Amino acid sequence: MKLHELRDNDGATKSRKRIGRGAGSGTGKTGGRGIKGQKSRSGVAIKGYEGGQMPLYQRLPKRGFNKPNRKKFAVVNLGLIQKFITEGKLDAKSDINEDVLVASGLVRRKLDGVRVLAKGDFNAKVTLNVTGASKSAIEAVEKAGGSLSVTTATAAE
Numbered sequence: 707m708k709l710h711e712l713r714d715n716d717g718a719t720k721s722r723k724r725i726g727r728g729a730g731s732g733t734g735k736t737g738g739r740g741i742k743g744q745k746s747r748s749g750v751a752i753k754g755y756e757g758g759q760m761p762l763y764q765r766l767p768k769r770g771f772n773k774p775n776r777k778k779f780a781v782v783n784l785g786l787i788q789k790f791i792t793e794g795k796l797d798a799k800s801d802i803n804e805d806v807l808v809a810s811g812l813v814r815r816k817l818d819g820v821r822v823l824a825k826g827d828f829n830a831k832v833t834l835n836v837t838g839a840s841k842s843a844i845e846a847v848e849k850a851g852g853s854l855s856v857t858t859a860t861a862a863e
């Protein structure tokens with residue numbers, strides 16, 4: 707096969723429907739919109755409109771609240787930290803902070819901080835310094851002989 711012989715598979719591309727280009731085109735005159743009525747006119751938006759009746763989305767009760775300044779934490783489990791230490795991607799001898807976790811590829815981005823949870827087995831003696839941690843994660847790290855310090859008290863449970 708040569709460069710000039712390359713082409714799409716049959717049926718892979720479909721030409722655009724050209725509306726309103728004469729009676730012979732099949733979509734001339736009314737342009738596939740039928741005859742008369744609101745939907746045949748341009749500038750129509752009637753998806754949630756119920757003819758002046760109170761729309762359903764306004765009639766139903768609203769519950770809950772979305773806090774606009776809510777903090778979003780990157781979550782890391784102890785089992786994953788242990789796996790990265792075992793594979794040599796994290797150094798257990800030096801302090802492990804959020805920047806180190808991002809550099810190793812364990813966390814994609816810090817967001818408002820990194821929060822450590824206790825899922826998985828953990829037995830490495832490390833010094834962790836993160837924004838938040840669950841009580842069980844702190845206990846698991848201390849049980850393994852390491853220490854886990856939380857930088858902001860508001861993020862911890």
